[in-house]
Protein backbone atom coordinates (compact mmCIF):
# COMPACT_ATOMS: atom_id res chain seq x y z
CA UNK A 1 0.00 0.00 0.00
CA UNK A 2 1.95 2.98 -1.16
CA UNK A 3 -0.76 5.39 -0.06
CA UNK A 4 0.10 4.96 3.60
CA UNK A 5 3.77 5.88 3.39
CA UNK A 6 3.94 8.17 0.45
CA UNK A 7 5.84 7.28 -2.61
CA UNK A 8 7.99 8.72 -5.28
CA UNK A 9 8.02 8.47 -8.99
CA UNK A 10 10.45 9.30 -11.69
CA UNK A 11 8.88 11.20 -14.50
CA UNK A 12 10.16 12.68 -17.68
CA UNK A 13 9.79 16.42 -17.99
CA UNK A 14 10.57 19.00 -20.63
CA UNK A 15 11.68 22.13 -18.85
CA UNK A 16 12.31 25.29 -20.78
CA UNK A 17 16.00 25.99 -20.58
CA UNK A 18 18.39 28.49 -22.07
CA UNK A 19 19.60 27.32 -25.43
CA UNK A 20 23.11 26.00 -24.94
CA UNK A 21 24.17 26.85 -28.47
CA UNK A 22 23.60 30.60 -28.09
CA UNK A 23 23.53 30.72 -24.26
CA UNK A 24 20.04 32.18 -24.38
CA UNK A 25 20.76 35.14 -26.60
CA UNK A 26 19.08 33.76 -29.70
CA UNK A 27 22.03 34.83 -31.79
CA UNK A 28 24.14 32.72 -34.02
CA UNK A 29 27.73 32.67 -32.82
CA UNK A 30 29.64 35.70 -34.05
CA UNK A 31 26.45 37.67 -34.71
CA UNK A 32 25.24 40.78 -32.96
CA UNK A 33 21.86 42.31 -32.45
CA UNK A 34 21.28 45.38 -34.55
CA UNK A 35 19.22 48.48 -34.01
CA UNK A 36 15.55 47.92 -34.68
CA UNK A 37 14.69 49.55 -38.01
CA UNK A 38 11.04 50.05 -37.10
CA UNK A 39 11.56 52.19 -34.01
CA UNK A 40 15.16 53.20 -34.67
CA UNK A 41 16.24 51.68 -31.38
CA UNK A 42 13.83 53.51 -29.12
CA UNK A 43 11.64 50.49 -28.40
CA UNK A 44 8.48 52.51 -28.86
CA UNK A 45 6.49 53.61 -31.83
CA UNK A 46 4.82 56.93 -31.85
CA UNK A 47 1.61 57.46 -33.71
CA UNK A 48 0.27 60.84 -34.57
CA UNK A 49 -3.48 60.91 -34.46
CA UNK A 50 -5.56 63.64 -36.03
CA UNK A 51 -4.32 67.08 -35.07
CA UNK A 52 -0.93 66.26 -33.62
CA UNK A 53 -2.13 64.14 -30.72
CA UNK A 54 0.56 61.58 -30.07
CA UNK A 55 0.35 58.05 -28.77
CA UNK A 56 3.28 55.82 -28.00
CA UNK A 57 3.13 52.08 -28.06
CA UNK A 58 5.59 49.28 -27.73
CA UNK A 59 7.35 48.58 -30.97
CA UNK A 60 5.91 45.36 -32.41
CA UNK A 61 9.07 44.49 -34.25
CA UNK A 62 11.43 44.36 -31.28
CA UNK A 63 8.84 44.11 -28.44
CA UNK A 64 10.27 47.25 -26.89
CA UNK A 65 13.83 46.02 -26.69
CA UNK A 66 15.13 48.37 -29.33
CA UNK A 67 17.30 45.79 -31.00
CA UNK A 68 16.55 42.91 -33.30
CA UNK A 69 18.41 39.89 -34.54
CA UNK A 70 19.27 40.52 -38.17
CA UNK A 71 17.78 38.22 -40.74
CA UNK A 72 19.86 35.10 -41.09
CA UNK A 73 21.61 35.58 -37.75
CA UNK A 74 19.18 33.65 -35.61
CA UNK A 75 20.53 30.74 -33.67
CA UNK A 76 19.56 27.67 -35.64
CA UNK A 77 19.08 25.57 -32.53
CA UNK A 78 16.36 27.67 -30.93
CA UNK A 79 15.25 29.73 -33.93
CA UNK A 80 16.31 32.96 -32.24
CA UNK A 81 14.13 32.46 -29.19
CA UNK A 82 17.03 31.67 -26.85
CA UNK A 83 15.01 28.98 -25.09
CA UNK A 84 14.62 25.35 -25.88
CA UNK A 85 12.72 22.48 -24.39
CA UNK A 86 15.09 20.35 -22.40
CA UNK A 87 14.58 16.76 -21.51
CA UNK A 88 15.27 15.20 -18.18
CA UNK A 89 13.98 12.85 -15.59
CA UNK A 90 13.06 14.04 -12.14
CA UNK A 91 12.06 12.19 -9.06
CA UNK A 92 8.91 13.47 -7.49
CA UNK A 93 8.03 12.68 -3.92
CA UNK A 94 4.36 12.09 -3.50
CA UNK A 95 3.35 12.63 0.12
CA UNK A 96 1.10 10.19 1.81
CA UNK A 97 -2.34 10.93 3.05
CA UNK A 98 -4.40 12.54 0.37
CA UNK A 99 -4.61 12.61 -3.31
CA UNK A 100 -2.07 14.80 -4.99
CA UNK A 101 -2.17 15.77 -8.56
CA UNK A 102 1.22 15.09 -10.04
CA UNK A 103 1.06 18.32 -11.99
CA UNK A 104 0.96 20.22 -8.72
CA UNK A 105 4.02 18.51 -7.35
CA UNK A 106 6.12 19.20 -10.39
CA UNK A 107 7.21 22.81 -10.81
CA UNK A 108 5.37 24.36 -13.72
CA UNK A 109 8.64 25.36 -15.31
CA UNK A 110 9.37 21.72 -15.96
CA UNK A 111 6.65 21.69 -18.53
CA UNK A 112 5.27 18.42 -17.33
CA UNK A 113 2.04 17.47 -18.93
CA UNK A 114 0.63 14.04 -18.60
CA UNK A 115 -0.63 11.53 -16.20
CA UNK A 116 0.75 8.77 -14.13
Ligand SMILES: [Zn+2]
Nearest residue numbers: 036039059062
Ligand atom coordinates in the same frame (compact mmCIF):
# COMPACT_ATOMS: atom_id res chain seq x y z
ZN1 LIG B 1 11.61 48.29 -32.49
Ligand SMILES: [Zn+2]
Nearest residue numbers: 019022075078
Ligand atom coordinates in the same frame (compact mmCIF):
# COMPACT_ATOMS: atom_id res chain seq x y z
ZN1 LIG C 1 19.95 29.20 -29.51
